[in-house]
Amino acid sequence: MNILILSSADSSFNSLRPELEIYIGLARRGHQITIITHGNSEYAQRFRDAGIEVIDGHPRKKISFKTINRVRDLLKNRNYDILYATDSKTIPNAAFAAIGTTVKFVAYRGTTSGLYRHDPSSYMTLLHPRVDGIICVSESVREYVAQQLWTNKGKAITIHKGHDLAWYDKQPGDLSEFGITKNDFTVICAVNARPSKGLTVMLEATHQLADIENLHLLLVGKNIDVEPYTSLINNSPMKERIHLAGYRHDAPELIAASNVLVQPSISGEGLPRAVMEALGYGIPPVITTTGGGKEVVEDGKSGFVVPVKDAPAIADRVRRLHDSAELHDKMSQACQQALRTTYSSQLTIENYEKYFQSLL
Numbered sequence: 001m002n003i004l005i006l007s008s009a010d011s012s013f014n015s016l017r018p019e020l021e022i023y024i025g026l027a028r029r030g031h032q033i034t035i036i037t038h039g040n041s042e043y044a045q046r047f048r049d050a051g052i053e054v055i056d057g058h059p060r061k062k063i064s065f066k067t068i069n070r071v072r073d074l075l076k077n078r079n080y081d082i083l084y085a086t087d088s089k090t091i092p093n094a095a096f097a098a099i100g101t102t103v104k105f106v107a108y109r110g111t112t113s114g115l116y117r118h119d120p121s122s123y124m125t126l127l128h129p130r131v132d133g134i135i136c137v138s139e140s141v142r143e144y145v146a147q148q149l150w151t152n153k154g155k156a157i158t159i160h161k162g163h164d165l166a167w168y169d170k171q172p173g174d175l176s177e178f179g180i181t182k183n184d185f186t187v188i189c190a191v192n193a194r195p196s197k198g199l200t201v202m203l204e205a206t207h208q209l210a211d212i213e214n215l216h217l218l219l220v221g222k223n224i225d226v227e228p229y230t231s232l233i234n235n236s237p238m239k240e241r242i243h244l245a246g247y248r249h250d251a252p253e254l255i256a257a258s259n260v261l262v263q264p265s266i267s268g269e270g271l272p273r274a275v276m277e278a279l280g281y282g283i284p285p286v287i288t289t290t291g292g293g294k295e296v297v298e299d300g301k302s303g304f305v306v307p308v309k310d311a312p313a314i315a316d317r318v319r320r321l322h323d324s325a326e327l328h329d330k331m332s333q334a335c336q337q338a339l340r341t342t343y344s345s346q347l348t349i350e351n352y353e354k355y356f357q358s359l360l
Contacts, residue, residue, distance in 0.1 A: 001356055002032045003082045004074060004103075006067075006090035008058055009041040014252055015273060016043055018161045018345065019086065024050040025349035034074070036067075036090075059089045062124065063096070071097035082106060082356045092124040099130055104359040106133040109156075110270040112144040112291055113196075122148070133359055135352070137161050137271045138292020157355060160296065161271055162348035163339055168280035172257035173250055175218070178243040184214045185322050188258035188283075190251050190274040191265075192222040193229060198264035198288065201311050203232040203242075205264075208315035210237035212322055220245040220254055256281035259328070260321050263287040266308050271296065278303075279339045282332035286317045296343050302334040 005023055009016060020043050027033045027050045035047055039056025047054050059067040071094055075083065085094035086108040098105045107126055109115070115122050126134055126145060134156040136142035146153040180186055187209075191197040199219070209215055217238070224244050233242050248254060251274070255261055261278040262285070263269075269291025276296070278285045285303040287293040288310075297303040304320075306313035321328050341347075 001081045001353075001360070002079055003034070003084060003356065004071070004078075004080045005033065005035040005037075006058070006071070006083075006085040006094050007035060007037050008087055008090070009037040009043040010058070012249055013042055014249070014277070017167060018163055018273065018276070018348075020046075021164070021345055022161075022349055022352055023047065023052060025345065026353060027052050029349070029353060031353070034078075034080075036071070059093050062089050062092045064089075064093055067093040068097045072101075075101045075103055081360055084108070084356075088125065091126070092128070095124070095128040095130045104132045104356075105130055106135060106356070106359070107131050108135050108137075109141050109145055110137045110161075111268055112141050112270060113268045115145060115148050117148050117150070131155070133157065133355070135159050135355065138295055140290075140292045140295070141270050159348060159351045159355065160292070160343055161276075162343045162345040163276045163280055164345040165280055165336060165340055168252065168256070168277070170253055170256070172281075173253035175254070175257050178216070178218060178245070180216050180218070180243070184216050185212065185260075186216050186218055186258040187260045187262055187318055188218045188220060188255055189262050189264065190220040190255060190277075191263070192247075193224045193226075196266055196268040198266040198309070199224065199229060200232060201264040201266065201309055202262055202314065203229065203236060204311035205262075205315040205318070206236045206238050206242065208312060209318060212319070215318075215322060216241045216243065218243050218245060218254065218258060220248055220251050222247045252277045252281070255283055258283060260318055261285040262314060262318065263293060264314060265290050265293075267291075269293060276339070276343070279335040279343070282336045284321055284328060284331035284335060286314055286321075296338065298334070298338070302331055302338050 034053040036055045083103045083105045085091040091107045139158045142158045145156040271292040288308045294305045299305040304317035
C-alpha cells in the first residue's frame with residue numbers, strides 16, 4: 001500500500017513511541033510510507049532510517065490552506081491508497097484535502113470526550129463526511145465515537161495501541177532523591193493533574209494507608225503543586241511521605257522503580273500510556289473502570305480494577321499488594337505476559353495493515 005500520514009512528532013520520545021513505531025513497522029512490512037510531521041524532531045530521523053519519506057509541515061492551525069493544498073497536490077500527483085491523520089490539527093486539514101479524491105481517509109481517536117453531534121467543530125474532524133474510517137485506541141473510545149455518528153457506526157473500529165517489552169529495558173530510576181529507600185513500598189501516580197485524572201481520590205485514599213509506615217506516594221506530572229492538591233496533601237496523615245516529582249522525561253523509569261501504579265481517573269481516558277508502561281515493567285496497576293484501561297488490565301490477575309471515585313477500594317488493593325509479595329510477583333509476571341502477547345506493538349501493526357487493506 002501507498003500511505004500518506006499526517007502526525008505530530010514534537011512530544012516526548014516515550015509518549016510518541018507507541019504510535020510512531022506503527023508507521024515504521026508498516027514500512028518494514030513493505031508499504032510505501034510518506035509522513036507530514038515535524039521534520040526536525042527526534043523521530044523524523046528514525047523515520048528516514050526506516051525508508052519513510054518525511055515532509056516537514058505539521059499544521060499549526062486546524063484549517064491551514066498551505067497544508068490542505070500540499071496534501072491535495074500529493075493526493076493528485078501520487079497514487080495514495082490510504083490517507084491517515086491523528087490529531088485535532090491534522091484531521092480537518094486532511095479531510096478537506098481529500099474531498100474530490102478516491103483515497104480512503106482514516107482518522108484516529110484516543111479519548112472518550114470532546115466529540116459531540118451538536119458541536120459544529122466536530123464536523124471538521126471525525127464527523128466530517130469525508131471520513132471513511134476511524135481507528136479508536138480502545139473499545140470504550142469506539143463505543144463513545146459510535147454514539148456520536150449519525151450513520152455507518154461500523155466505520156469506527158478498535159485497535160489497541162500496543163507496546164514492546166524491548167522498550168522497557170532501562171534500569172529503574174533512583175528514588176533516593178525523594179528520600180525513598182529500597183526497603184520502602186512506593187505507590188506512583190503518573191498523571192498531569194486535571195479533574196478527570198482523579199488525583200483527589202488517590203489523596204483521599206492516603207488516609208486509609210497512612211498506617212503502613214514504609215509506604216510512600218510519588219506523584220509525577222504537571223500541575224500537582226497547586227490547589228486543591230496542595231491542601232489535600234498537607235491534610236493527609238502521611239504528608240511527609242507524599243513526594244511531588246513534577247513533569248519528568250524519565251517517568252517510565254520511575255514507574256519501574258515503584259511497586260504499584262495507581263491510575264485513579266474518573267472520566268475521559270482512552271488507553272492510559274502509564275498503565276501500558278507499568279505492564280511493560282511488570283508493575284501491577286490499580287485502575288478504575290473508566291476508559292480503556294479495564295480492557296488491558298485483567299482484574300485480580302495483572303492488576304486491579306476498581307469503581308470510579310472509590311478511595312477505599314484503591315486503598316484496599318494497594319494494601320493487598322503491599323501485604324502479599326506472592327500476589328505482587330504473580331501479577332508482575334502476568335503484566336509482562338499481557339504485553340508480550342495480547343497487547344504487543346507487532347500485533348497493533350498487523351491490525352493496522354489488515355484494516356487499511358480492508359478499506360481498499
